[in-house]
Amino acid sequence: LELEGDLRRALQRHEFVPHYQPILSLADGQLVGFEALMRWHHPERGLCMPGEFLGTAEETGSLEHMDWQIYEHVCQDIRRLSVGRAYVTLNVSPRHLRASDFDQRLLELMSRHDVRPANLRLEVTEGALMEQPEQVQACLGRLREVGVMTLLDDFGTGYSSLSYLHRFPLHGLKIDRSFVHELRSGESGGSTAIVRAIRLLADSLGLEVIAEGIETEEQRYQLRLLGLSLGQGYLFSRPASIDQILERYGLAT
Numbered sequence: 486l487e488l489e490g491d492l493r494r495a496l497q498r499h500e501f502v503p504h505y506q507p508i509l510s511l512a513d514g515q516l517v518g519f520e521a522l523m524r525w526h527h528p529e530r531g532l533c534m535p536g537e538f539l540g541t542a543e544e545t546g547s548l549e550h551m552d553w554q555i556y557e558h559v560c561q562d563i564r565r566l567s568v569g570r571a572y573v574t575l576n577v578s579p580r581h582l583r584a585s586d587f588d589q590r591l592l593e594l595m596s597r598h599d600v601r602p603a604n605l606r607l608e609v610t611e612g613a614l615m616e617q618p619e620q621v622q623a624c625l626g627r628l629r630e631v632g633v634m635t636l637l638d639d640f641g642t643g644y645s646s647l648s649y650l651h652r653f654p655l656h657g658l659k660i661d662r663s664f665v666h667e668l669r670s671g672e673s674g675g676s677t678a679i680v681r682a683i684r685l686l687a688d689s690l691g692l693e694v695i696a697e698g699i700e701t702e703e704q705r706y707q708l709r710l711l712g713l714s715l716g717q718g719y720l721f722s723r724p725a726s727i728d729q730i731l732e733r734y735g736l737a738t
């Protein structure tokens with residue numbers, strides 16, 4: 486109950502900000518984009534992670550408002566982050582995507598900040614696609630028509646109905662970090678087989694694949710052997726504030 490009030494106050498004080506984790510080419514480390522991840526700058530407790538407040542935020546209906554606060558920040562930051570063709574991905578909560586005006590509202594925000602569709606992508610989970618699928622499908626379809634691509638997040642952990650992959654207008658999928666975590670050299674273990682199968686499936690459907698949670702050089706090497714070309718993880722960078730990112734990449738502040 487206390488948290489609920491805190492969240493509402495934090496919303497009014499604009500305490501939710503995105504941190505950014507780079508997404509890179511596994512072959513040469515070239516930057517292809519960033520994932521925007523919500524952080525709460527708590528006045529007393531410092532930086533809070535989503536795990537500490539996301540559940541309550543979702544239950545109490547605050548998450549939607551927090552998301553828009555994050556998206557607003559991202560749209561302000563994006564010009565400085567979108568070096569070359571780099572893009573920023575937004576996490577979209579399931580309930581959010583079912584709001585009938587989600588795409589309209591996003592496009593309005595983008596146009597207000599002069600954001601090009603190619604520089605923004607959405608990350609949705611399978612759970613977000615399950616309820617009211619027709620509505621979600623139409624919404625994502627309208628966004629794709631104007632050039633905003635959608636990625637399926639945490640692939641392999643949910644219900645993983647393969648029919649989602651061609652039913653929804655998806656551009657790619659992100660392999661959940663649990664599979665990457667278990668990759669081991671020289672072993673024909675379960676994760677190796679699963680990552681290989683996901684890659685083959687994605688290839689045949691024309692989907693891009695991003696590996697999440699890469700923590701070791703060995704994992705990067707194994708993923709490259711399995712034919713993956715894109716990834717993110719602590720090996721390359723933890724999620725960091727806009728200032729840290731701009732400094733690291735030598736971008737103008």
Ligand code: G
Nearest residue numbers: 521522523534535536539552555576577578
């Ligand atoms: O770092 P990490 O602890 O950043 O994120 C944990 C979880 O919070 C992830 O599952 C992620 O999908 C979710 N999350 C992170 N940022 C956002 C956001 O801006 N909006 C929503 N809805 N979820 C987010």
Ligand code: G
Nearest residue numbers: 576638639697698699700717718719720724
């Ligand atoms: O659920 P989603 O994939 O949107 O959230 C990504 C989560 O993974 C965030 O909590 C982010 O901080 C975390 N993360 C990013 N890179 C790594 C990593 O290399 N290892 C681990 N354990 N977590 C990571």
Ligand code: NA
Nearest residue numbers: 520576608638
């Ligand atoms: Na995500």
Ligand code: MN
Nearest residue numbers: 638639659697
């Ligand atoms: Mn993910």
